[in-house]
Amino acid sequence: MLSARTVLTRTARLNNARLNSTLVVAEHDETKLAPITLNAITAAGKLGNDVSVLVTGANAQKVAEQVAKVNGVKRVLVAQDDKLKNNLPERVAPVVLASQKQFNFSAITAGSSAFGRGLIPRVAAKLDVSSISDITQVHSADSFTRTLYAGNAVKKVKSSAAVKLLTFRGTAFEPAKEGGSGAVEKAPSADIATDTSEFLGQELSKSERPDLATAKIVVSGGRGLKSGDNFKLIYELADKLGAGVGASRAAVDAGYVPNDMQVGQTGKIVAPELYIAIGISGAIQHLAGMKDSKTIVAINKDPDAPIFQVADIGLKADLFKAVPELTAALK
Numbered sequence: 265m266l267s268a269r270t271v272l273t274r275t276a277r278l279n280n281a282r283l284n285s286t287l288v289v290a291e292h293d294e295t296k297l298a299p300i301t302l303n304a305i306t307a308a309g310k311l312g313n314d315v316s317v318l319v320t321g322a323n324a325q326k327v328a329e330q331v332a333k334v335n336g337v338k339r340v341l342v343a344q345d346d347k348l349k350n351n352l353p354e355r356v357a358p359v360v361l362a363s364q365k366q367f368n369f370s371a372i373t374a375g376s377s378a379f380g381r382g383l384i385p386r387v388a389a390k391l392d393v394s395s396i397s398d399i400t401q402v403h404s405a406d407s408f409t410r411t412l413y414a415g416n417a418v419k420k421v422k423s424s425a426a427v428k429l430l431t432f433r434g435t436a437f438e439p440a441k442e443g444g445s446g447a448v449e450k451a452p453s454a455d456i457a458t459d460t461s462e463f464l465g466q467e468l469s470k471s472e473r474p475d476l477a478t479a480k481i482v483v484s485g486g487r488g489l490k491s492g493d494n495f496k497l498i499y500e501l502a503d504k505l506g507a508g509v510g511a512s513r514a515a516v517d518a519g520y521v522p523n524d525m526q527v528g529q530t531g532k533i534v535a536p537e538l539y540i541a542i543g544i545s546g547a548i549q550h551l552a553g554m555k556d557s558k559t560i561v562a563i564n565k566d567p568d569a570p571i572f573q574v575a576d577i578g579l580k581a582d583l584f585k586a587v588p589e590l591t592a593a594l595k
C-alpha cells in the first residue's frame with residue numbers, strides 16, 4: 265500500500281509532467297508523414313518538454329507507427345475515423361481540443377504549411393489565446409523569433425498565454441531523424457461535427473521532380489519566360505540538376521505554371537542549398553520566399569533588377585541564350 269503522501273507526490277509529479285508537454289499535430293497524406301512535421305518535431309523539442317504527436321485521419325494508424333519511430337517523440341495519439349478523411353481543420357480541431365482537455369499540453373504546434381496555418385489559429389480561438397505563426401527560432405518555452413513585413417523585419421516575441429499555439433517554419437529547423445520508440449495510444453474521443461464543411465475533391469499537380477519545399481536545389485522561372493511553353497527551358501535545367509521547380513507570382517498569374525509552384529510571401533517558403541532565379545526581377549514578395557537559400561544565382565537581362573542585390577552569383581544575360589547553354593554544359 266502506498267501512503268497518502270506518496271500518492272499525492274506522485275500525482276503532483278504526473279500533473280506537472282502533463283503541464284510540461286508539447287503536442288505536435290502531424291500532417292500526412294494517409295500513407296506517409298509530410299516532411300514538415302519532422303521539422304516541427306525538432307522545433308517542438310526546443311521548447312524543452314516531452315513531445316507528443318497527434319495523428320488524425322481516416323487511415324492514421326500506419327502514419328502513427330512511423331511517427332513513433334522518430335527521435336524525441338515520447339507518445340503518439342491516434343484518432344482514426346472516416347470523418348477525419350482529408351483532415352479538414354474544422355474536424356481535426358475538436359480532436360486537438362479533446363486531447364488538450366485530457367493532457368493539458370503547455371504548447372500545441374504544427375508546421376507552418378497550409379494544414380498547420382488552417383488548424384492552429386482555429387484551436388487558438390477556441391482556447392481564447394493568441395497563436396504565433398511561422399516561427400523561425402525558439403529561444404525558450406515562451407519566447408520565439410518570427411519575421412514580418414515579408415521577411416524584412418525580424419521580431420522576437422514573448423508569449424504569456426497559458427498554452428502556446430505555434431506554427432514553425434519548416435526551412436528554419438532540421439528534420440528530426442529516426443531512432444525513437446514512442447508509445448502509440450488512442451486519442452480521446454471528440455465530437456466531430458460533420459455538418460459545417462465537406463471535402464468534395466482535389467486536383468493535385470503530379471510531378472516526378474523533388475518536392476519544391478524540401479528540394480536541395482530549386483530552379484525558378486518568372487515573367488521573363490514569356491510563355492508556359494518556354495518553361496521547358498526551366499524543366500530541362502532542373503532535371504539536369506535533380507532540382508525542384510518554382511515560379512514567381514507573375515508566372516503563375518500569366519498561367520505559365522500552376523499556383524502550387526509559387527515561391528514567396530503568398531506561396532511557398534524555400535531555403536535550398538542552391539536557388540536559381542531565371543527571368544525574375546526579385547520583388548520583395550518573391551524574396552520573402554527564397555532569400556534564406558544558401559547560394560542564390562540570378563539570370564536576368566536587366567542589370568538593375570533587385571534580384572542581383574541578394575544573388576551570390578549573377579549573370580546579366582538573355583535567358584533564352586544563357587539557360588540552354590547552361591543546360592548543355594551540364595551534360
Ligand SMILES: Cc1cc2nc3c(=O)[nH]c(=O)nc-3n(C[C@H](O)[C@H](O)[C@H](O)COP(=O)(O)OP(=O)(O)OC[C@H]3O[C@@H](n4cnc5c(N)ncnc54)[C@H](O)[C@@H]3O)c2cc1C
Nearest residue numbers: 486487488512513514528529530531543545549550565583
Ligand atoms: C500582396 C502581394 C503578395 C505577393 N506575393 C508574391 C509571391 O508570393 N511570390 C511572388 O513571386 N510574387 C508575389 N507578389 C508579386 C510581386 O510583387 C511581383 O509582381 C512578382 O514577383 C514579379 O514576378 P517576376 O519577377 O516574374 O516578374 P517581373 O517583375 O515582370 O520580372 C521579370 C524579369 O524578367 C527579366 N527578363 C525579361 N526577359 C528576359 C530575358 N529574355 N532574359 C533574362 N531576363 C529577362 C526582366 O528583366 C525582369 O527583371 C505579390 C504581390 C503582392 C502585392
